[in-house]
Amino acid sequence: MSISLDGIEPFTAIIRDGEDLYECRWDGHKKYNKPKSTAEPHIWSSVTLYTEEVIATREEWFNSWLSTHPNPTQEDILRFHQFTGDGDSWNDLTMNRGGETFTVSITSVKLGESKASMTYLDLKSHQQVNADFAIDKYTGALK
Known part of the structure; x- marks a missing residue:
């Protein structure tokens, strides 16, 4: 079954189906569906906010960081997302484009x-919220 995405803004959707992981992208003209390994870490950047060159740079930051953090904790990952970049506020992981488009929060599960x-880190109010959710051992659903 094929779905027309004409008139839909570009997006990236990450879909996990059992043990399978897929990166599904719509660039406004063409659909892409790429299988991804569930055994290795990945990073994604918005196709609407970043050029392919910037996305590649962010992937380099991620791979470099992974080489020094082979078994990252949740806190390590949050710090990576909050502080990684090269000083270019338009393209750092926590980005700010003149106060009009900017990262407002970071969530890790x-x-x-x-x-x-x-x-949940609220970058505007500098508040952090932590919450635990039970998982049903039979269905895997959050309770």
């Missing part, structure tokens, strides 16, 4: 066997 632990 760590999945365990019986719970999901979420950390």
Whole structure:
């Protein structure tokens, strides 16, 4: 079944189906569907906000960071997202484009066997919220 995306803004959707992971992109003209490994980490950047060159640079930052953080904690990942860049506020991971378009929050969810632990960083109010959600051991659904 093919779905027309004409008139839909470009997007990237990450879909996990059992043990399979897919990166599905719509660039406004063409659909892309790329299988991804669930055994290795990935980073994605908005196709509407960043050029391919900037996306490649962000992937380089991520791969470099992974080489020094082979088993990152949730806190390590949050710090990476909050502080990584080269000083270009338009394209750093926490970005600010003249106060009009900017990163307002960072959310991280760590999945365990019986719970999901979420950390939400509100970058405008400098508040952090932590919450745990139980996971149904039979269905995997959050309770």
